[in-house]
Amino acid sequence: MTAPTEPIRAPRGSTLSARSWQTEAPLRMLMNNLDPEVAERPQDLVVYGGSGRAARSWPAYHAIVRTLRTLGPEETLLVQSGKPVGVLATHEWAPRVLIANSNLVGDWASWPEFRKLEHLGLMMYGQMTAGSWIYIGTQGILQGTYETFAAVAAKRFNGTLAGTLTLTAGCGGMGGAQPLAVTMNDGACLIIDVDRTRLQRRVDTRYLDTIAADLDEGIALAVQAKKDRRALSVGVVGNAATLVPEILRRGVPVDIVTDQTSAHDPLSYLPEGIDPGDAPDYAAKKPEEFTDRARAAMAKHVEAMVGFLDAGAEVFDYGNSIRGEAQLGGYDRAFAFPGFVPAYIRPLFCEGKGPFRWAALSGDPADIHTTDRAILDLFPDNEQLGRWIRMAGERVAFQGLPARICWLGYGERARAGARFNEMVADCRLSAPVVIGRDHLDSGSVASPYRETEGMADGSDAIADWPLLNALVNTSSGATWVSIHHGGGVGMGRSIHAGQVTVADGTPLAAAKLDRVLTNDPAMGVIRHVDAGYELAEHVAERDGLRIPMREGDVQ
Amino acid sequence: MTAPTEPIRAPRGSTLSARSWQTEAPLRMLMNNLDPEVAERPQDLVVYGGSGRAARSWPAYHAIVRTLRTLGPEETLLVQSGKPVGVLATHEWAPRVLIANSNLVGDWASWPEFRKLEHLGLMMYGQMTAGSWIYIGTQGILQGTYETFAAVAAKRFNGTLAGTLTLTAGCGGMGGAQPLAVTMNDGACLIIDVDRTRLQRRVDTRYLDTIAADLDEGIALAVQAKKDRRALSVGVVGNAATLVPEILRRGVPVDIVTDQTSAHDPLSYLPEGIDPGDAPDYAAKKPEEFTDRARAAMAKHVEAMVGFLDAGAEVFDYGNSIRGEAQLGGYDRAFAFPGFVPAYIRPLFCEGKGPFRWAALSGDPADIHTTDRAILDLFPDNEQLGRWIRMAGERVAFQGLPARICWLGYGERARAGARFNEMVADCRLSAPVVIGRDHLDSGSVASPYRETEGMADGSDAIADWPLLNALVNTSSGATWVSIHHGGGVGMGRSIHAGQVTVADGTPLAAAKLDRVLTNDPAMGVIRHVDAGYELAEHVAERDGLRIPMREGDVQ
Ligand SMILES: NC(=O)c1ccc[n+]([C@@H]2O[C@H](COP(=O)([O-])OP(=O)(O)OC[C@H]3O[C@@H](n4cnc5c(N)ncnc54)[C@H](O)[C@@H]3O)[C@@H](O)[C@H]2O)c1
Ligand SMILES: NC(=O)c1ccc[n+]([C@@H]2O[C@H](COP(=O)([O-])OP(=O)(O)OC[C@H]3O[C@@H](n4cnc5c(N)ncnc54)[C@H](O)[C@@H]3O)[C@@H](O)[C@H]2O)c1
Structure with missing residues (x-):
C-alpha cells in the first residue's frame, strides 16, 4: 500500500468525524503532522528531523485513523512504534492513546540495530513530536x-x-x-x-x-x-x-x-x-x-x-x-565555553519552564489570535513573552492547523490551560484546542549530550525521570501520552516523554487540564530540586510543591 | 542514618495505619519486602537477586513510609530509584504510587555507569519485585x-x-x-x-x-x-x-x-x-x-x-x-538445544499466562487457604493448577505476609481478581488482598537473553512493549505501577514493568481489578499476536481482543 493520492489535511471546523473531541483531536493532529504544509516528506510519512515519522506505514496510518473514528470514551488505543496494536477498555480519565516509539533495550540501543528492526517493519523513528502528533512546523x-x-x-x-x-x-x-x-x-x-x-x-x-x-x-x-x-x-x-x-x-x-x-x-x-x-x-x-x-x-x-x-x-x-x-x-581548549542548556536553559527548566504549545482544531487562525490575546492578558508583566506573542502574530506563517508556542513555567501553564478551556466553553473559540509540548522540556527528557548535559549532581544519564513523567501524565488526564527513545540526539542517547491534552470546554477537561498542566511542569521542578538546583528549591517552596525527603523530622 | 534497630515487619490485621487500603497496601508490602523472613539482607535494604533493593536508603525508606501514611485518595507518590521525590494531585483511578527504578539512557546502560551513579547516591537496583514491593520469597x-x-x-x-x-x-x-x-x-x-x-x-x-x-x-x-x-x-x-x-x-x-x-x-x-x-x-x-x-x-x-x-x-x-x-x-554444537523460554514458556505467554500472585494483608494464613479454595473452585478443570495449589498448601512455608502464586492467563486473572474482591466484601477474607505479579510476564518485559529470546519476528530487543504495559496499567486502575531496567539479566539487557492492585472489597476496586487484570495479560496476547504467534492470534480471536491491523478492509 502506497501513499494516498490526495494530500492529507486534517478536517477543519466543529463537525466531528470521530465520536468526541477526545478522539477527534488525536485524529486531526496525526493528519496535521502529515499535511504537506507541515511534513518534510509526507509521502514517506516523514514529518521532520531526518526520518521522524507520524506512523510506521500507510496501512498502520489507515488503521489508526479508522480506530480513532470509532474509539469510545472509555477506550484506549495502543500505538507501538507508529503501528496500532490494540484497543483496551480503560476509563474516562485515562488517555485515549498511549504511544511508545523507537524504544530499545540498552545493549541494542544503536542505529544499526534500529535500522535492522526498521527494515523488518518492526519499528519506526518517532523523533520527538513526529510520532507523538504535535509537530507544528518551524x-x-x-x-x-x-x-x-x-x-x-x-x-x-x-x-x-x-x-x-x-x-x-x-x-x-x-x-x-x-x-x-x-x-x-x-x-x-x-x-x-x-x-x-x-x-x-x-x-x-x-x-x-x-x-x-x-x-x-x-x-x-x-x-x-x-x-x-x-x-x-x-x-x-x-x-x-x-x-x-x-x-x-x-x-x-x-x-x-x-x-x-x-x-x-x-x-x-x-x-x-x-x-x-x-x-x-x-x-x-x-x-x-x-x-x-x-x-x-x-x-x-x-x-x-x-x-x-x-x-x-x-x-x-x-x-x-x-x-x-x-x-x-x-x-x-574547545570546551572552554559551555553548551546552551547548562548555560541558559537549565535555569528556565528549574522553574518548570518549557515549550508550551497549542493548536486550534477549528483550523481558524482567528482562534489563535484570540488565544494570543488571552496569553497577553494572563501574563501582562512578562515582557519577553509579550514581545514574542506580538511578533509571532505578525511574522509567523501558520503551517497546517494554526498553532502557537511560547515558554511557560510551573503554575503558568495550568492558568493558560484553564483560560483556553473557558474560552472553548463560552464560544470565544470556535472549536476545541489541543495543548501539548515538545519532549524537550524541563522534566520529560534524559539526554546527556543536550538537555541533561552537566547536571549539577551528575545524574545526566538517569532515565527514571522521563518515564515517571509519562506515568504522571497518564495519571493526570492527558489525552495522549508518548515515550520515545533517541529523539534529537539519536539512538542510545536520549529517552523522553510527551503529552497532549484536549481543551474541549467541558468541566472534565478543565479538571484534567488542571492536573496535567500542573503536574507535567512540576516534574521539571522536582527533577531539578533533586539535582540540587537552588532556583528549583525556591520554586518548590514558593508554590508548595511536596518533596517527601524535605518533609518531616529527619529520623 | 543506619538500619532501624527493630526488624521491619508489616502491620497485620484490619486496622489501618494509613488513610485507606489503597495506601495501606503499598505500605505493608514495602515493609514486607524488608521483613527478615523475606529479605536476604534487610539491614542493607536488599530483598533478593544480588542487590535488588526495596528503597534506596534508610532516610528514603522512612520518607516513603511517612508519606504513604498520610497520602490522600487522589494523590500520587513518585519514587525514583527507591527514593520518594514528589507527591502530586491526580484522581481516584490513578495509581497511588508510580515507580521508576534503575533506568538509564541506552549508551550509559551498563554496570559501571550504574555503580558510579549508585555510589553517588543517585540510583538503586530494583531487580524485578524488590523495588516494586511484591516479592514473596522463594x-x-x-x-x-x-x-x-x-x-x-x-x-x-x-x-x-x-x-x-x-x-x-x-x-x-x-x-x-x-x-x-x-x-x-x-x-x-x-x-x-x-x-x-x-x-x-x-x-x-x-x-x-x-x-x-x-x-x-x-x-x-x-x-x-x-x-x-x-x-x-x-x-x-x-x-x-x-x-x-x-x-x-x-x-x-x-x-x-x-x-x-x-x-x-x-x-x-x-x-x-x-x-x-x-x-x-x-x-x-x-x-x-x-x-x-x-x-x-x-x-x-x-x-x-x-x-x-x-x-x-x-x-x-x-x-x-x-x-x-x-x-x-x-x-x-552447543546451541543444538533451545532455551526454556522459546521451548516451553512462550506458548504460555501467547495465552497471556504468567505469574499471578497475591498476598493477604491481614497476615492470616487462613486468608490464603480461603483463596486457594477459591482458585480450585474457579478452575476445576485445570488439573495442573489444582495440583500446584494443593501441594503448595501442604509444602510451601509462608515468608512474611502469607502469599500465593500460580500461573493464570488472559481472562482467568480477571475472574480470580473479581472473586477475591467479592470475598473481601463479604468478609470471607479478614482483610484486603493485593494482587500483583513478577515483571517476568507475557507482555511486560523486553529481555533478549531470556523472556524475549528468539521471538518469531526478531523483535527481541524492542522495548516499546513493557513501556506500553506500564502505561496501560496506569490507565486501568492499578494501585502501584513500576518500570525497571536490568532485572534478571543485568544492566543494558532488559526493560520491564510491574503492577500491583488492591482488592479492598469496594465496587471501585472491582472495576479497577477488572480493567487491570484484563488489560495486563492482554498486553501479552497482543505482543505475541504482533510477533506472529498463531496461538496468540487464536486467543485474541476467541476472546474478542481488538487488534486494529486486523480490523476493517485493507485499504
Ligand atoms: N540546539 C539544538 O537544540 C539543536 C537542535 C537540532 C539540531 N541542532 C544542530 O544544529 C546544527 C544545524 O542544524 P540545521 O538543521 O540548521 O542543519 P543544516 O544542515 O540544515 O544547515 C547547516 C548549514 O551550515 C552551513 N555550513 C556548513 N559548513 C559551513 C562552514 N564551514 N561555514 C559556514 N557555513 C557552513 C551549510 O551551508 C548549511 O546551511 C546541526 O549540527 C544540528 O545537529 C541543534
Ligand atoms: N531460568 C531462570 O529464569 C533463571 C533465573 C535466575 C537464575 N538462573 C540461572 O540459574 C543458575 C543457577 O542459579 P542459582 O541461584 O541456583 O545459583 P547458585 O550459585 O546458588 O547454585 C549453583 C549450584 O551449582 C553447583 N555447581 C557449580 N559447578 C558445578 C559442577 N561443575 N557440577 C555440579 N554442580 C556444580 C554449585 O555447587 C551450586 O550449588 C545461574 O546460572 C542463574 O543465572 C536462571
Whole structure:
C-alpha cells in the first residue's frame, strides 16, 4: 500500500468525524503532522528531523485513523512504534492513546540495530513530536531559538539584545531561525553561511533582513545597527573557519558568539577551500580526507570562538557538537565555553519552564489570535513573552492547523490551560484546542549530550525521570501520552516523554487540564530540586510543591 | 542514618495505619519486602537477586513510609530509584504510587555507569519485585520451575512427568527448586551437585527426597521410580562434567535433561578435579586458568546433553548461559538445544499466562487457604493448577505476609481478581488482598537473553512493549505501577514493568481489578499476536481482543 493520492489535511471546523473531541483531536493532529504544509516528506510519512515519522506505514496510518473514528470514551488505543496494536477498555480519565516509539533495550540501543528492526517493519523513528502528533512546523525552532537568545539577554545584557552584536554561522533548517530570533530580541546579528542559497531563502521568508556584498559591508552594517541599538540581521557568504578568525582579528565589537553549522557530522561541515556544490561528491569519494579537513577547519573556527571568549564575549555551543569535533581536530581548549542548556536553559527548566504549545482544531487562525490575546492578558508583566506573542502574530506563517508556542513555567501553564478551556466553553473559540509540548522540556527528557548535559549532581544519564513523567501524565488526564527513545540526539542517547491534552470546554477537561498542566511542569521542578538546583528549591517552596525527603523530622 | 534497630515487619490485621487500603497496601508490602523472613539482607535494604533493593536508603525508606501514611485518595507518590521525590494531585483511578527504578539512557546502560551513579547516591537496583514491593520469597522460584516442568510434560509427555526421569545439575538457590518441581509433576529426578551441603540443605527443607551413596545407587533409585511411575528426587554428589557423560555412556533411560549449575559465571562453575572448598581461592588467584578449565568442563557437560538430545531426550537450557560458555569452551554444537523460554514458556505467554500472585494483608494464613479454595473452585478443570495449589498448601512455608502464586492467563486473572474482591466484601477474607505479579510476564518485559529470546519476528530487543504495559496499567486502575531496567539479566539487557492492585472489597476496586487484570495479560496476547504467534492470534480471536491491523478492509 502506497501513499494516498490526495494530500492529507486534517478536517477543519466543529463537525466531528470521530465520536468526541477526545478522539477527534488525536485524529486531526496525526493528519496535521502529515499535511504537506507541515511534513518534510509526507509521502514517506516523514514529518521532520531526518526520518521522524507520524506512523510506521500507510496501512498502520489507515488503521489508526479508522480506530480513532470509532474509539469510545472509555477506550484506549495502543500505538507501538507508529503501528496500532490494540484497543483496551480503560476509563474516562485515562488517555485515549498511549504511544511508545523507537524504544530499545540498552545493549541494542544503536542505529544499526534500529535500522535492522526498521527494515523488518518492526519499528519506526518517532523523533520527538513526529510520532507523538504535535509537530507544528518551524515555529517551534524559531521560538526555542528566540527563548535561548532571550535567556542570553537576561543573563548578561539586562534583558534585551538592543545594543549588542551576535556573530554566528549556519543558516540552514534550524540555524536559519537565528537571525530572526536575535532581531526579535532587538539585537544586531551577523550570520555566516558558506552557501548563498541558504541565506537567500531566509531573506525570502523574512527571517534574515539582508545579505551583504562582502565581509566589509557586513561588518559595517552590523556594527552600525549595534551602535544605533537597532534590530538588524545581516548575512555574509563565506566559510566560518575563515571568517570568524578574521572578524576576531579585526577587533569587531562582538558581544555574543555561537554557531549552528552542521558540525555534528564532519561530512556536512565544509572544509576551507571547498565549494558547497562540490562538497557532496568530495565527501562521498574521500570521506576520510574530507573529515580530517573539516575537523581542522572546525578547530580554527572554535579557536576563534575561544578568542572572543577571552576578549569578554558571551560564547556558547548551540547543540551541534562543534566543540567535540574541534577537539578531534586538535584544538585543546574547545570546551572552554559551555553548551546552551547548562548555560541558559537549565535555569528556565528549574522553574518548570518549557515549550508550551497549542493548536486550534477549528483550523481558524482567528482562534489563535484570540488565544494570543488571552496569553497577553494572563501574563501582562512578562515582557519577553509579550514581545514574542506580538511578533509571532505578525511574522509567523501558520503551517497546517494554526498553532502557537511560547515558554511557560510551573503554575503558568495550568492558568493558560484553564483560560483556553473557558474560552472553548463560552464560544470565544470556535472549536476545541489541543495543548501539548515538545519532549524537550524541563522534566520529560534524559539526554546527556543536550538537555541533561552537566547536571549539577551528575545524574545526566538517569532515565527514571522521563518515564515517571509519562506515568504522571497518564495519571493526570492527558489525552495522549508518548515515550520515545533517541529523539534529537539519536539512538542510545536520549529517552523522553510527551503529552497532549484536549481543551474541549467541558468541566472534565478543565479538571484534567488542571492536573496535567500542573503536574507535567512540576516534574521539571522536582527533577531539578533533586539535582540540587537552588532556583528549583525556591520554586518548590514558593508554590508548595511536596518533596517527601524535605518533609518531616529527619529520623 | 543506619538500619532501624527493630526488624521491619508489616502491620497485620484490619486496622489501618494509613488513610485507606489503597495506601495501606503499598505500605505493608514495602515493609514486607524488608521483613527478615523475606529479605536476604534487610539491614542493607536488599530483598533478593544480588542487590535488588526495596528503597534506596534508610532516610528514603522512612520518607516513603511517612508519606504513604498520610497520602490522600487522589494523590500520587513518585519514587525514583527507591527514593520518594514528589507527591502530586491526580484522581481516584490513578495509581497511588508510580515507580521508576534503575533506568538509564541506552549508551550509559551498563554496570559501571550504574555503580558510579549508585555510589553517588543517585540510583538503586530494583531487580524485578524488590523495588516494586511484591516479592514473596522463594515460592516464586518454586512455582516458576514447577510451571516449566509442567510445560515440558504438556508438550511431550501427555501432561504428566509420571513415568519419566529428569536429569539435571545445580541444587543452589534457584536450582534447588528443581527436584521438588519435578516431583510435584509426579516425575523422577536425578540431580547432581558438586557440593554435598547444597543437596543436604534441600533434603532438610523437603525440596529433595534423598541423597544417594554414589552414582550407581542414584541411578538405580531413580530408574526404579521411573518404572514404578513414582515421584522421587535423588541427589548425587559429583561434578556434572564427569557424571552427565558417564550417565549417557551407561545408556540410562533419561527423558528430560536440563541444568542449573552456576554456568553464567565461569568462575562459579566448578572445573573437573576441583574440590568446592578450594574453588574460591583458586578462582581468585588464577582466574584465567580457572575460566579455561571451567569452559572445557562445560563443553564436556553440554556435549553429553546434546548426546541425550540425539538419543531422543527433551533437552533445554534453563537460563544459565551454559550453551554460550560451552561454545567458548570449544564445543560447536552447543546451541543444538533451545532455551526454556522459546521451548516451553512462550506458548504460555501467547495465552497471556504468567505469574499471578497475591498476598493477604491481614497476615492470616487462613486468608490464603480461603483463596486457594477459591482458585480450585474457579478452575476445576485445570488439573495442573489444582495440583500446584494443593501441594503448595501442604509444602510451601509462608515468608512474611502469607502469599500465593500460580500461573493464570488472559481472562482467568480477571475472574480470580473479581472473586477475591467479592470475598473481601463479604468478609470471607479478614482483610484486603493485593494482587500483583513478577515483571517476568507475557507482555511486560523486553529481555533478549531470556523472556524475549528468539521471538518469531526478531523483535527481541524492542522495548516499546513493557513501556506500553506500564502505561496501560496506569490507565486501568492499578494501585502501584513500576518500570525497571536490568532485572534478571543485568544492566543494558532488559526493560520491564510491574503492577500491583488492591482488592479492598469496594465496587471501585472491582472495576479497577477488572480493567487491570484484563488489560495486563492482554498486553501479552497482543505482543505475541504482533510477533506472529498463531496461538496468540487464536486467543485474541476467541476472546474478542481488538487488534486494529486486523480490523476493517485493507485499504
Ligand atoms: N540546539 C539544538 O537544540 C539543536 C537542535 C537540532 C539540531 N541542532 C544542530 O544544529 C546544527 C544545524 O542544524 P540545521 O538543521 O540548521 O542543519 P543544516 O544542515 O540544515 O544547515 C547547516 C548549514 O551550515 C552551513 N555550513 C556548513 N559548513 C559551513 C562552514 N564551514 N561555514 C559556514 N557555513 C557552513 C551549510 O551551508 C548549511 O546551511 C546541526 O549540527 C544540528 O545537529 C541543534
Ligand atoms: N531460568 C531462570 O529464569 C533463571 C533465573 C535466575 C537464575 N538462573 C540461572 O540459574 C543458575 C543457577 O542459579 P542459582 O541461584 O541456583 O545459583 P547458585 O550459585 O546458588 O547454585 C549453583 C549450584 O551449582 C553447583 N555447581 C557449580 N559447578 C558445578 C559442577 N561443575 N557440577 C555440579 N554442580 C556444580 C554449585 O555447587 C551450586 O550449588 C545461574 O546460572 C542463574 O543465572 C536462571
